[in-house]
Amino acid sequence: MRWWTLRAMIGAAVPIGAGLVAYAIAGSWRPWLGPLLGAVTVLAVAHAAVVPTWRYRVHRWEATDxxxxxLSGWLVREWRVAPLSRVQTVDATRGPLQRLLGLATVTVTTASASGPVQLVALDDAEATEVAARLTATVAATRGDAT
Known part of the structure; x- marks a missing residue:
């Protein structure tokens, strides 16, 4: 949950920071820019306070043979299934924030038009193990991978 919370806080800091810079350099626009900046700040802080917990409670995954x-999403829930016989690649990625927190994302790519299935915010060791297990299972699975 820390990963989602930090991402939301960073995402909230960007519009608030931009608004503060605009407010500092605005001359005649300040009377209407102040309330707008206040509204953006309230929305960004509310988003950072609510969405990470909600996403963490919804996000689920399972890898079988x-x-x-x-399962992901917070307003619109999406249940994705990638049969191993259709898997083309299995990747484990670690962005800067994920490396800082010891996390990783496993991406399972198929030929689906919906895009890859992502298992996000896994413990780094668990992500490495899942990626290795899936790779070995896919290699042993007969299928067309298209």
């Missing part, structure tokens, strides 16, 4: 399953 037959498929990879992932």
């Amino acid at each position: 037959d498929a990879v399953y992932a």
